[in-house]
Amino acid sequence: MGKTADLTVVQKTIIDTLHKEGKPQTFIAKEAVCSQSAVSKHVNRKLSGRKKCGRKRCTTNRENRSFMRIVKQNQFKNLSELHKEWTEAGVKASRATTHRRVKEFGYSCRIPLVKPLLNHRQHQRRLTWAKEKKNWTLAQWSKVLFSDESKFCISFGNQGPRVWRKGGEAHSPSCLKSSVKFPQSVMIWGAMSSAGVGPLCFIKGRVNAASYQEILEHFMLPSAEKLYGDEDFVFQHDLAPAHSAKTTGKWFTDHGITVLNWPANSPDLNPIENLWDIVKRKLRDARPNTLDELKAAIEASWASITPQQCHRLIASMPRRIEAVISAKGFPTKY
Template sequence: MSEQMRIMRSKELPKELRDRIVARQRSGQGYKRISAALKVPKSTVASIILKWKKFGMTRTLPRPGRPAKLSNRGRRALVREVKKNPKITVAELQRCSREMGESSTKSTITAALHQSGHYGRVARRKPLLSARHMKACIEFAKKHMKDSQTMRNKILWSDETKIELFGVNSKRYVWRKPGTAHHLSNTIPTVKHGGGSIMLWGCFSAAGTGRLVAIEGKMNAAKYRDILEENLFQSAQDLRLGRRFTFQQDNDPKHTAKITKEWLRNNSVTVLDWPSQSPDLNPIEHLWRDLKMAVHQRSPSNLTELERICKEEWQRIPKSRCEKLVASFPRRLMAVLVQKGASTQY
């Protein structure tokens, strides 16, 4: 048998070729002659002609396939349960299925949900939002949707974050052979209580990153005021924002404390009126993620090294990244309006 015939047996013939087989048979040619002329196995020629005589067509007929383990009614019921409670477990769905008289395995239930477009994923952690929070977010989004890009470029964004020496963010994959999981080269060193951590205050604008400060001891309003005193105007100057910039901070109690408000007022700092519980809106959250990934790739061995590497990687964040994040602000505002104040994909 030729190589072409072998391929023909493993693949379905094009409809045009099937029609030519029928046309030759109708003109009086036999199976053997058709097979040789079109280089199609004789058994395939016979099968196509038989189908044409029986059904009057050469196109592929629908195949019944394996019967479904779940009825359409059962599948719809499972989808309803998932829509009603997205956190429902497969075991709970199994019980629901049994109660409907359709005992199904976990794999059957999972497959049915996949067919309906539902997939198991790790739930994102988002702030708990009250009706008051959502209303404030909507009002904020409406107020600032029409701000010009020039205005947004004059905003100095700020926030605090914690970075652990050996934390969950240091998850890494390794290529290894079976039985070598505990080899030194295939492990990540850890110590009790995560090896410690540092708290950082940082800021940035569309022009790039500003100062990054390690916070000594427990953060309070007085310490926060001192950080602003030593770093806010210097960052604005380094980024060439001028004196008429807008300062963004969230509504942490340290940020809204009396001594903080007094310092900001006495220094004529324009503060962006920020809605509570709205980290989705602050583009600096993405910079913190970038920083943590870059730092843990360098595997610092102690807190002093961790601080040094954080400051080095913060300075290495390209201006283009900062520009892109600030440019995303209108989309963040629109997402808030679409979600009616609830959490967004950001």
């Protein structure tokens, strides 16, 4: 890094401060993480009063601020659209200049994360729920049996491992990733607590209130027995129609089981979602080709989840609550 123009603002500040203290240039260069010649040029330029050389910027500060407003108004516009709108406002700038400015503002073009769509009432209820649970302890969260359904497919779209190949091997069978129009899939129900996971249920057909109550009878109760024994617990599930049905509510009442109130569209609050992600990542490595292989791989991945992993996820609940409050009820990073 030999040119003064290459120095960052932080480096220049370090150089100016240490130079005023009378430190030698070798010491300053080491502290500022730059070459000694860069230190010398920066110091000499300031002493001589020379202005920074180079071509004058083609856009003014006012024009740059107007461009910043354009970017903020719709961050989903591509570079061509941003450039067009900026130049239509009377600014003379090339597409390359537009790209440099948007980078200078600190923006990078990235694939957006996908989060559930929340209406105003839903994110207000999430915020209210988070505030109600803000003071819950880890011991209280450890009493919750979290549950969820998830779909697993043989094909995982564009996700998965990349392949090392040589030139001309793009169509080699050993380098291809197979895809089908209608990939085979299975729907699974599972439950977890801070003590570990319960048995998996492979769901056949669509889930309605009657079939869901059978899952509760034959899989949720054994999960609770395994993870809690004779101790009390609180059951969690989302607001799917089968879960919210009156007959399902009566089933819980008849069995004396307390159900945790839950805000709609809140997968970021359910730690079992992280377990599904762990299982799906392992499946991409296993690359099952048949439905039987898929089921076997799922069962093996689920069985490999340790109580320690579950405990860490349950321990994240207070942080999830704080994240929802900080986001005012909107989706969080979890």
